[in-house]
Amino acid sequence: MAKPTSSHIVPRPPIVVIMGHIDHGKSSLLDYIRKSNIVSGEAGGITQHLSAYEVSHKGTDAYTANRITFLDTPGHEAFSKMRSRGAGVADIAILVVSAEDGVREQTKEALRAIKEAGIPYIVAINKIDKANANIERTKQNLVENEVYLEGYGGDVPFAPISAKVGTGIPELLDMLLLVAEMANLTGDSALPAEGIVVESRVDTKRGNTATLIITNGTLEKGSFILAEESLAPVRAIENFLGEVVAEATFSSPVQITGFDTLPAVGTTFHAFETKKEAERTQELLREERAKFAPTKVTRTIPLSPDALIIPVILKSDVAGTLEAVEKELNKIERERIAIKIIAKGVGPIGENDAKLASGSTGAIIVGFHTKIERGAQDIAERFGFTVKTFDIIYELSEWVNAELDRRTPKFLSEKIEGLAKVLKTFSTTKHKQVIGGKVTSGMLEVGAQVKIMRRETAIGKGKITELQQQKLPAKKVDEGNECGMMVEADIEIVPGDVLEAFVMAEK
Numbered sequence: 001m002a003k004p005t006s007s008h009i010v011p012r013p014p015i016v017v018i019m020g021h022i023d024h025g026k027s028s029l030l031d032y033i034r035k036s037n038i039v040s041g042e043a044g045g046i047t048q049h050l051s052a053y054e055v056s057h058k059g060t061d062a063y064t065a066n067r068i069t070f071l072d073t074p075g076h077e078a079f080s081k082m083r084s085r086g087a088g089v090a091d092i093a094i095l096v097v098s099a100e101d102g103v104r105e106q107t108k109e110a111l112r113a114i115k116e117a118g119i120p121y122i123v124a125i126n127k128i129d130k131a132n133a134n135i136e137r138t139k140q141n142l143v144e145n146e147v148y149l150e151g152y153g154g155d156v157p158f159a160p161i162s163a164k165v166g167t168g169i170p171e172l173l174d175m176l177l178l179v180a181e182m183a184n185l186t187g188d189s190a191l192p193a194e195g196i197v198v199e200s201r202v203d204t205k206r207g208n209t210a211t212l213i214i215t216n217g218t219l220e221k222g223s224f225i226l227a228e229e230s231l232a233p234v235r236a237i238e239n240f241l242g243e244v245v246a247e248a249t250f251s252s253p254v255q256i257t258g259f260d261t262l263p264a265v266g267t268t269f270h271a272f273e274t275k276k277e278a279e280r281t282q283e284l285l286r287e288e289r290a291k292f293a294p295t296k297v298t299r300t301i302p303l304s305p306d307a308l309i310i311p312v313i314l315k316s317d318v319a320g321t322l323e324a325v326e327k328e329l330n331k332i333e334r335e336r337i338a339i340k341i342i343a344k345g346v347g348p349i350g351e352n353d354a355k356l357a358s359g360s361t362g363a364i365i366v367g368f369h370t371k372i373e374r375g376a377q378d379i380a381e382r383f384g385f386t387v388k389t390f391d392i393i394y395e396l397s398e399w400v401n402a403e404l405d406r407r408t409p410k411f412l413s414e415k416i417e418g419l420a421k422v423l424k425t426f427s428t429t430k431h432k433q434v435i436g437g438k439v440t441s442g443m444l445e446v447g448a449q450v451k452i453m454r455r456e457t458a459i460g461k462g463k464i465t466e467l468q469q470q471k472l473p474a475k476k477v478d479e480g481n482e483c484g485m486m487v488e489a490d491i492e493i494v495p496g497d498v499l500e501a502f503v504m505a506e507k
Contacts (some may be wrong), residue, residue, distance in 0.1 A: 008188050008189050008190035008191075009186050009187070009188050009189075010186065010187065010189060011185065011186055012185040012186050012187040012216075012250045012251055013054075013066065013067035013068060013069060013180075013185075013250075013251040014068055014069070014091045014092050014176065014177075014179075014180035014183070014185055014251070015069045015071065015089060015090045015091050015092075015213060015215070015251050016068055016069065016070050016071065016090055016091070016092045016093070016094060016176060017070075017071040017089070017090035017092075017093050017094070018030055018070060018071070018093075018094045018096060019093055019094070019095055019096070019110035019113065019114065020095055020096035020097060020106070020107055020110055021096075021097075021098070021101070021103075021104040021105070021106040021107045021110070022106060023098075024096045024097060024098040024101065024104070024107070024126060024127075025096055025098065025126040025127060025163040025164075026096045028126075028163035028164060029094070029096060029124065029126065029161070029163040029169070030053070030070055031163070032163050032164075032166055032169060033055055033070065033169065033173070034053055034055055034070075052069060052070065052071050052198055052211060052213055052240060052253030053069070053070050053240050053253070054067055054068070054069050054070075054239070054240055054251075054252065054253065055067075055068050055070065056068075057170075057173040057174075057176075057177065066177050067251065068173070068176060068177070068180075069213065069251045069252065069253060071089060071090060071198065071213075089196045089198065089213055089215070090117070090119055091119060091120075091180065091183060091185055092119060092120055092121065092122070092176060092179050092180060092183070093110075093114045093117075093119055093120075093121035093122075094121065094122050094123075094124050094172070094176075095107070095110060095111060095114065095121050095122070095123050095124070095147075096124045096126050096163075097123060097124070097125055097126065097138060097142065098125075098126055098127050098138075099125050099126060099127045099128050099130065099133035099134060099135050099138050099160070100127050100130050100132045100133055100134075102137065102138050102141035102142075103141050103142060103144075103145045103147075107145075108145060111145070111147065120179050120182075120183065121156065122156070122157045122158065122159065122172065122175055122176065122179065123142065123147065123149060123156060123157070123158040123159075124158070124159055124161050124172055125138050125139075125158060125159070125160045125161065126161055126162065126163050127162065127163075127164075128160045128161065128162050128167065128168070129162040129164060129165055129167065135160050139152055139158075140152075157175050157179065159171050159172040159175055187215075187216045187217070187249070187250035187251075188216060188217065189217070189218050189249055189250070190217075190218070191216060191217035191218070192217050192218070192219075192223065192270065192271040192272065192273065193214050193216070193217040193218055193219035193220075193223075193225075193248070193249075193250075193269075193270075193271040194214070194215060194216050194217055194268065194269065194270045194271065195212050195213045195214040195215040195216070195250075195268070195269055196212065196213050196215065196266065196267070196268055196269070197210050197211070197212055197227050197263045197264065197265055197266065197267050197268075197269055198211050198212065198213055198253070198265065198266075198320075199211035199265060199318050199319070199320055200259075200262050200263045200264070200265055200318060200319040200320075200346070201262075201317055201318040201319065201346050201347070202262065202345070202346045202347035203257065204347065204348065206257040206258070207257060207258060207259070208230070208232075208257070208258070208259035208260070208261065208262045208263070209255060209256070209257045209259070210227065210230075210232075210255070210256055210259060210262075210263045211253060211254070211255050212225075212227075212253070212254050212255075212256060212269055213251070213252075213253050214248055214249060214250050214251065214252050214253075214254065215250060215251070216250050217249070217250065217271065218247055218248070218249045218250075219234065219237060219247060219248045219249070219254065219271055220234070220246075220247045220271075221234055221235070221236070221237060221246060221247065222234060223271045223272060223273055224271065224272045224273075224274065224275050224277075224278040225256060225259075225269050225270070225271050225272075225278075226269060226270055226272065226278045226281055226282055226285075227259070227263035227264070227267050227268070227269035228263065228264060228267040228268070228269075228285060229261065229282055229285050229286055229289070230259045230260060230261045230262065230263035230264075230267075231259065231260050231261075231278055231279065231282055232256050232257070232258045232259040232260070233258055233275070234256060234271070235257075235258060236256075236257070237254050237255075237256065238254060238255040238256075239252065239253070239254060239255075240252075240253045240254075240255075242255075262319060262346055263319075264319065265318075265319045265320040265323065266320075300333060301333040301334070301335055302335070303335065303338055304335050304336055306336075306409075307334075307335070307336050307337055307338055308336065308337045308338075308362075308407065308408070308409050309337075309338055309339075309340050310337065310338070310339045310340070310362055310363070310364060310403075310404070310407060311339075311340055311342045311357070311360040311361075311362065311363040311364070312329070312339045312340065312341050312342065312363070312364050312365075312366060313341075313342060313343045313344070313349075313353050313356060313357055313363065313364070313365045313366070314326060314329070314341055314343070314344040314345075314366050314367075314368075315344070315345055315346070315347065315348070315349050315353060315365070315366070315367045315368070315370050316346060316367070316368040316369060316370055317346065317347070317368070317369040317370045318346060318369075319346055321368055321369060322344060322345075322346055322368070324393065325366075325368045325393060325396065326341065326344065328393060328396070328397050329341065329366075329397075329400060332397075332400060332401060332404065334404060334408065336408055336409055337404050337407060337408045337409065339364075339400070339404070342356070342360060342363070343356055347370065348367075348370050348371045348372065348373050349365055349367050349370060349371070349372045349373060349376050349387060349389070350373045350375070350376050351373065351375040351376050351379060353365055353376060354375070354376035354377075354379035354380055354383075354387075355379060357379075357380070357383075357385045357387075358379055358382075358383040358385060362385075362407070363385050363386075364385070364386045364387075364388070364400075364403065365380070365385070365386070365387040365388070366388055366389075366390070366396065366400065367387070367388070367389035367390070368389070368390055368391075368393070368396060369390075369391055370389060371389070372387055372389060386403075412504045412505065413504070413505055414502045414503075414504060414505075415502060415503050415504075415505040416442065416500060416501070416502050417442050417443060417444075417445070417448060417501045417502060417503055418439055418441055418442030418443045418444050418448075418479070418500075418501045419439070419440050419441040419442060419498055419499070419500055419501070420437040420438060420439045420440065420444055420483075420485075420498070420499045420501070421437055421438050421440055421496075421497075421498055422435055422436075422437045422493055422494070422495050422496060422497040422498070422499065423435075423436050423437050423438060423482070423495060424436040424437075424495055425493060425494060425495060426484075428492070431488055431489060431490055432465070432486055432487070432488055433486070433487050433489060433492070433493050434484065434485075434486050435484070435485055435487060435493055436482065436483070436484050436485075437482070437483060437485065437499065438480075438481070438482045438483075439477050439478060439479050439480065439481055439482075439483065440479065440498075441479055442479060442501070443476050443477060443478045443479060443501075444464060444467065444476060444477050444483065444485070444499075444501050445464070445467070445475060445476035445477075445501070446464055446465065446466065446467050446474075446475050446476070447463070447464065447465075448463070448464045448501040448502070448503070449461065449462075449463055449501070449502055449503070449504075450462050450463065450464060450487065450489075450499040450500060450501050450502070451499070451500040451502065452489060452491050452493060452497055452498075452499060453497065453498040453499070453500055454494075454496075454497050454498075458500075459491055460489060460490060460491030461489070462487045462488055462489030462490075462491070462493075462499075463487065463488045463489075464485055464486070464487055464499075464501070465486045465487070465488055466485060466486040467483055467484070467485050468483060468484040468485070469481060469482075469483045469484075471484075487499070
């Protein structure tokens with residue numbers, strides 16, 4: 001690493017993002033590195049938050065402990081924005097690829113995010129302890145997807161590992177520190193802190209809370225933080241373990257409470273010495289934002305004028321997952337039914353949410369990783385509207401789709417079963433006509449409704465009450481056969497007419 005040019009500019013610990021396909025072992029890798037079991041308890045084996053942790057690893061000299069900050073990103077497709085955001089914060093990425101499955105769709109998406117961020121990355125070929133593991137096949141699969149590993153025509157470093165038993169992980173961490181050294185990461189400790197908001201949530205006891213990654217400078221107690229338009233006094237600085245510290249510097253994840261509004265995830269923050277400086281900048285940002293109107297999202301499937309609109313209230317525990325769930329719901333498009341998010345927010349489902357739903361016909365409250373307060377549950381039971389909470393995003397999506405299927409307005413439409421050309425008429429008695437014809441398409445059956453078509457124009461309707469084929473009674477006559485039939489109709493049927501048999505089907 002290059003020698004710092006001043007006493008304030010010092011080597012900066014790397015910020016590392018772990019990315020890859022769902023179930024390829026990202027959380028297991030981080031869990032092993034941290035030597036804890038926090039991640040293994042994630043619902044469905046899927047991490048649903050972007051979190052930050054610090055670890056220490058002794059470098060190749062075996063004496064100096066080096067700090068590394070890890071970001072863990074969710075694996076489900078709906079969390080693509082959070083993954084891209086993680087890559088944008090990080091200095092180095094670890095792309096986890098299963099030695100059993102190779103490159104999958106979310107592996108490709110993660111790779112695109114890494115390349116767009118322009119950061120170096122290391123491939124961790126995981127699950128080498130599995131019976132079906134094939135490292136050479138996985139390397140070849142990576143080459144097929146334009147990931148050229150060292151020794152395979154490129155310079156991308158890789159490490160075969162087992163996140164389950166720890167094989168190869170010390171070598172992976174050594175590799176991380178080497179890549180960080182080559183990147184010459186430095187920071188100026190004399191500057192006020194700046195960085196990125198990686199999580200935000202409403203704490204029922206402490207108010208608006210955010211997890212921040214400091215990318216430069218030093219954060220001190222008594223300063224003020226502005227994350228775009230959200231302002232907070234720095235009364236206490238908590239590290240990733242929840243311990244209160246006097247100050248924090250670059251690459252550290254910290255938690256700050258007391259924001260006046262919930263800061264948007266992915267926004268940059270800056271620290272100011274005085275409240276006046278922070279408020280002045282806040283006002284300038286608000287004026288700038290007022291000049292731009294939000295972009296309207298266009299549906300790909302046109303919504304019919306008489307479509308049923310289902311009001312939805314959406315709640316989540318943190319802003320990042322709220323954004324991801326909203327994205328997942330916005331992907332649902334139907335012609336005759338649509339959801340409209342009438343309110344959304346971070347925190348538990350409370351009485352105000354329930355009161356809003358009670359005043360909106362057919363409303364649904366959907367919660368993700370959050371709880372339903374007793375008062376809200378009582379209101380829901382009293383007014384009979386639906387409240388559902390989920391911990392796994394694809395289960396939420398499946399339930400909403402099923403609910404829309406159940407509520408979609410049904411209507412009857414005519415389904416053509418068969419066509420018959422009238423060849424001859426025999427007799428007419430009290431609206432009952434005996435005729436002969438030939439089935440030219442589909443089939444005719446007893447009891448079928450028919451349209452009487454003359455020169456391609458419908459002139460009336462009738463019903464087939466009897467059928468004969470080769471002078472024998474029949475229940476149905478298939479395409480290509482001649483038949484006799486008795487038809488009840490008010491319109492006189494003549495040779496050359498076409499009978500169009502149909503049934504009413506629910507759609």
